[in-house]
Amino acid sequence: MKRLLIDTWRWLDDRFGISALIGPSLKHLVPQDARWWYVFGSATMLAFIVQVATGVALAFSYASSSSQAYETLQFITNEAPFGSFLRGMHYFGASAMVLMVGAHMAQTFLFGSYKFPREMNWTTGVLLLGFTLVMGFTGQLLRWDQTAAWSVVVAAEQAGRVPLIGNFLAQFILGGTTIGGATLSRFFAIHVFIMPALMFVFIGIHLMLVLRHGIAEPPTAGKEVDPKTYRHEYEELMQKTGHPFWPDGAWRDFVFGTGLIIVIALLAYFVGPPVLDKPPDPSILHADPRPDWYLLWYFALLALIPRELEGYVMILGPVLIGILLLAAPILNNRGERAPSRRPWSIAVVLLSVIMIGSLWIVGANSPWSPNFDPPPLTEKVIGASSGPVFEGARVFQAKGCLNCHLISGDGGRRGPDLTYIGDTLSQGDIIIRIVNGGVNMPAYGNSIKPDELEQLTAFLQSRKRPMPAGLETTHR
Numbered sequence: 421m422k423r424l425l426i427d428t429w430r431w432l433d434d435r436f437g438i439s440a441l442i443g444p445s446l447k448h449l450v451p452q453d454a455r456w457w458y459v460f461g462s463a464t465m466l467a468f469i470v471q472v473a474t475g476v477a478l479a480f481s482y483a484s485s486s487s488q489a490y491e492t493l494q495f496i497t498n499e500a501p502f503g504s505f506l507r508g509m510h511y512f513g514a515s516a517m518v519l520m521v522g523a524h525m526a527q528t529f530l531f532g533s534y535k536f537p538r539e540m541n542w543t544t545g546v547l548l549l550g551f552t553l554v555m556g557f558t559g560q561l562l563r564w565d566q567t568a569a570w571s572v573v574v575a576a577e578q579a580g581r582v583p584l585i586g587n588f589l590a591q592f593i594l595g596g597t598t599i600g601g602a603t604l605s606r607f608f609a610i611h612v613f614i615m616p617a618l619m620f621v622f623i624g625i626h627l628m629l630v631l632r633h634g635i636a637e638p639p640t641a642g643k644e645v646d647p648k649t650y651r652h653e654y655e656e657l658m659q660k661t662g663h664p665f666w667p668d669g670a671w672r673d674f675v676f677g678t679g680l681i682i683v684i685a686l687l688a689y690f691v692g693p694p695v696l697d698k699p700p701d702p703s704i705l706h707a708d709p710r711p712d713w714y715l716l717w718y719f720a721l722l723a724l725i726p727r728e729l730e731g732y733v734m735i736l737g738p739v740l741i742g743i744l745l746l747a748a749p750i751l752n753n754r755g756e757r758a759p760s761r762r763p764w765s766i767a768v769v770l771l772s773v774i775m776i777g778s779l780w781i782v783g784a785n786s787p788w789s790p791n792f793d794p795p796p797l798t799e800k801v802i803g804a805s806s807g808p809v810f811e812g813a814r815v816f817q818a819k820g821c822l823n824c825h826l827i828s829g830d831g832g833r834r835g836p837d838l839t840y841i842g843d844t845l846s847q848g849d850i851i852i853r854i855v856n857g858g859v860n861m862p863a864y865g866n867s868i869k870p871d872e873l874e875q876l877t878a879f880l881q882s883r884k885r886p887m888p889a890g891l892e893t894t895h896r
């Protein structure tokens with residue numbers, strides 16, 4: 421039996437040339453002291469493979485049409501065997517991939533691995549980071565629920581404010597002038613065809629470069645990179661102390677990668693995929709929803725800066741960061757690699773982490789962002805259990821007003837607290853405000869019926885400060 425297996429393998433290997441093909445890459449020499457620092461690249465690729473596998477599996481049941489996408493996802497989540505688990509894997513796989521790309525970049529940056537002769541390893545890596553983020557953004561819309569649809573509307577609105585090319589950008593994102601089936605088809609094509617194809621090509625190039633130049637040896641302070649001598653020195657070092665990648669170098673990648681997949685699977689099983697919101701419905705206004713966590717910090721940044729600058733920062737920010745990242749090896753491809761001799765590199769990494777982290781915290785607790793899940797107003801708060809005031813309170817909730825406005829402590833904080841609005845605004849003011857909206861408040865003129873408007877106004881007018889107890893008794 422064993423004989424037969426070995427003979428079969430030999431025959432296949434002879435006819436296909438398998439070991440001749442992958443043998444050299446498995447046996448290529450890696451630095452002896454390449455320790456745990458070096459696992460993030462292979463972990464990123466593993467996360468990518470998880471995404472491809474789970475993504476293909478999801479595509480078996482997902483329909484990318486605006487009338488069916490939401491239903492098919494509900495089917496996947498609630499009925500298909502392992503469907504919810506699969507969505508969870510795809511979601512947490514994406515998160516893992518973003519985290520691993522980040523860690524891999526930080527490590528190669530800190531170790532100066534982007535210097536000669538590995539400049540193009542870095543450049544292709546930066547492009548892969550960009551592709552990964554585009555995957556995250558497009559993938560979110562494929563959920564095709566309220567939050568997904570509105571985040572894209574908001575992105576398009578923001579893109580529309582970019583000077584000169586704004587309109588073009590907004591139309592490009594939406595695939596037209598409004599969000600709809602065309603948007604979904606476009607995002608689907610980008611998410612499952614264009615980006616994955618680009619990623620396969622660039623991951624291929626990236627790996628080819630890793631094999632061509634070898635894995636950068638851990639830096640030693642005082643040992644400078646000089647393009648004239650570096651290749652020769654590296655060659656010598658490998659001959660003296662290098663180990664073949666397989667099996668000596670690979671076991672750490674294997675252990676870390678297995679751990680990563682187990683964590684993704686546990687999260688997918690116990691936490692599960694993001695809950696599907698309601699299907700998108702243009703008459704329920706959910707302005708300004710939040711994107712998935714890896715883009716939340718950017719969203720927070722855009723919300724915090726003054727509105728006049730938003731259009732510039734939105735486009736110029738990423739372009740500038742991209743140019744800086746791409747330029748790093750061009751500006752500086754020789755000299756010291758050790759982080760101890762390049763303290764600014766530690767500062768750059770720390771500052772990026774702190775900045776993204778604090779923006780992320782702001783984004784996560786953002787008082788300026790609507791609250792999408794406010795508890796319903798109680799009868800005690802409303803002060804009535806039937807009649808126009810009561811009906812008005814229900815409209816207040818159904819139209820999403822409560823998502824942005826506080827009433828007696830319940831609701832969102834995006835707009836002003838309306839607990840005592842009846843004291844300050846007249847009936848006419850309230851109606852004008854609802855019909856016309858305001859800065860960061862949508863106009864409801866077209867989406868509210870006259871009787872709803874009347875009830876809503878009655879409810880808001882009833883929001884008055886209670887008479888102080890003393891005053892009441894003197895009146896009696």
Ligand code: HEC
Pocket residue numbers: 705706707708790816819820821822823824825834835836838841845850853854857858859860861862864876880
């Ligand atoms: C996306 C968040 C958002 C939603 C949804 C929203 N609002 Fe507002 N609202 C705001 C903001 C922000 C302001 C302040 C606007 C300004 O100053 O121009 C505001 C202002 C107001 C005001 C004026 C408050 C004052 O003190 O002058 C009223 C009244 C009001 N909203 C009522 C409503 C009602 C009723 C609804 C539902 C039909 C609603 N809002 C939905 C964000 C929102």
